[in-house]
Each structure stands twice: as structure tokens, then as C-alpha cells.
Amino acid sequence: MTERLPRPSEPFSGHIARLLHDSEPRRLHRPTALSDAPNVLLVMLDDVGFGSFASLGGPVQAPAFQGVVDRGLLYNQFHTTALCSPTRAALLTGRQHHAVHMGGITEFANSFPGYDSVIPTEAATVAQILQMSGYATSCFGKWHLTPAWEQGPAG
Secondary structure (H helix, E strand, C coil), rough: CCCCCCCCCCCCCCCCCCCHHHCCCCCCCCCCCCCCCCCCCCCCCCCCCCCHCCCCCCCCCCCCHHHHHHHCCCCCCCCCCCHHHHHHHHHHHHHCHHHHCCCCHHHCCCCCCCCCCCCCCCCCCHHHHHCCCCCCCCCCCCCCCCCCCCCCCCC
């Protein structure tokens, strides 16, 4: 059986009576990651050639990066664009960048289909899917996925 994401709400398992003190609420359940669930580290670098690092056959020695590669999986079948916002959106959602409304960088967002720079709610990110499975998630560094009209002096 395949699992559907986002997961549907669980049916009410409590009891509703005529009086509150005779009723029993449903106990809410928060998903937790399995004890043997792997850690997930997703790294995206701008302006780095695919073959630059020694782990990918290039000349640049990066021992710390190599250590991460040695203990994990190396994902090297991914289509990038020449722009960072569309590439980030595609990586985070697993979808083609126009399908998630990121046809260009966010500074040039407009109301044409595929170019408004607002990732639709039906296109869950890998972080959202991991959260549904009980993972804690965070993001560090350059984001560049927020349309200009949603940005202010503080970010």
C-alpha cells in the first residue's frame, strides 16, 4: 500500500456524550521519526562546477565534504537552471521549476503562469514531507525563494 502525503486527518476516536464530563476527547498524536531513521543533510552550492570536487572526479580536495559523502548518499542526477531560485525550488519540491511557479529569480516575479515565485501549497517541499514523518528541519544560508513583495528591511 502506498502512503499518501499529506496524510489525511485521523478519524475521531473519542466519545461525545450529552454532557462534557461524560465525553472523552481524542488523544492527539504527533508523528515522531523512527529511532533508526537516518539523518538527512541536503546541501546546495551556488556557482560550483559539477566536477570541481575530488569526490566527483575533480581537482579540489575537500576533506570535510568528502567525509559527508563517504557516510551518505551522493545525489548526482539533477537538472539545474542557470538561476538559483528555480534550481532551489526544483530541488526542494522534486518538481520542474515552472510547475512550482519559479520560472525565474524572485526579483522578477510576475503574474504570468509559472513565474509568480510562490510555491503552491500542493507542491510540498522535502522539509514538509520530513516534518510529516516526525523530523525536525531547518535551513541555513541563502534562501532566495521569497517574492520581493513579501520581503522587508528585516528579510
